[in-house]
Amino acid sequence: MGSYDFIRMASYEDREVFFQLPAPESFSYIHSFSMTRTYLVFVTYPLSWNVSSILFSPAILPNLYWRNDVPTRIHLVHRVTKKVRVVETNPIFSFHHVNAYDGEDGKVHLDMIVYPNKTCFDELSLSSLRHGNVFSGGTFRRYVVGDKAVWNEPAFPRVEMPQIHPAFRYRPYRYAYGMGVNNNLVRLDLDTHAVMEWREPHHFPTEPVFVALSEKETDGVLVSVVYDSLQNQTYLVVVNATTMKSMAIMYLAVVIPFTCHGFFQEKI
Numbered sequence: 001m002g003s004y005d006f007i008r009m010a011s012y013e014d015r016e017v018f019f020q021l022p023a024p025e026s027f028s029y030i031h032s033f034s035m036t037r038t039y040l041v042f043v044t045y046p047l048s049w050n051v052s053s054i055l056f057s058p059a060i061l062p063n064l065y066w067r068n069d070v071p072t073r074i075h076l077v078h079r080v081t082k083k084v085r086v087v088e089t090n091p092i093f094s095f096h097h098v099n100a101y102d103g104e105d106g107k108v109h110l111d112m113i114v115y116p117n118k119t120c121f122d123e124l125s126l127s128s129l130r131h132g133n134v135f136s137g138g139t140f141r142r143y144v145v146g147d148k149a150v151w152n153e154p155a156f157p158r159v160e161m162p163q164i165h166p167a168f169r170y171r172p173y174r175y176a177y178g179m180g181v182n183n184n185l186v187r188l189d190l191d192t193h194a195v196m197e198w199r200e201p202h203h204f205p206t207e208p209v210f211v212a213l214s215e216k217e218t219d220g221v222l223v224s225v226v227y228d229s230l231q232n233q234t235y236l237v238v239v240n241a242t243t244m245k246s247m248a249i250m251y252l253a254v255v256i257p258f259t260c261h262g263f264f265q266e267k268i
Ligand SMILES: [Fe+2]
Pocket: 031, 095, 096, 260, 261
């Protein structure tokens, strides 16, 4: 069987295979991973690729299958020694890690948006969406990983496309942002479990990119590309990350199709 290869990049030109993790049974579908100051946090799921058939398949989704015999595995790869610790946990799937950090207890704290199975893929298929079905989103789940993985799920609404203040990656943090399932942008307070939202009826936001204004966690704005279905136009919205109120709206000359990910570039 093959391996998952981790690439370390000093620049776009300067890159090396930093680590190779064997894939024991099959290749899991991997969408993202996270890091702490000590570990790469790499999670494999029971959702696996049928590698041999994908080469000849016109569509991606039929080549993904759920393996009831494979657990979810949280791999903690030490960033210096490259020693791997594997902790198995209940079957889940996740597109997006939110954040991870080393806890004072020596355990790794890992936040992800999770799904109990592969139904999320079925919901995202064109045939499902064309029948008017909506994507029901994922669940915010916090793992504390020691010898075993313990998790809890704060009572947040379902969410996707998580974002945080970039200076708080690898660190304890309090606020996460994302797309809600009511065509809204949400702010999740991980301490109080309070939820705030930005929403305009008949408007459809995409991933809220957090643009930091200072090192303070709440000091920033969310930028999102929004489709205004009443006017059939696209605009950029800038939302205050503390109040979740719109600060500015800029209509664009063209309609932009829905996108997945973006990032903020201060200088071009
Ligand atoms: Fe993604």
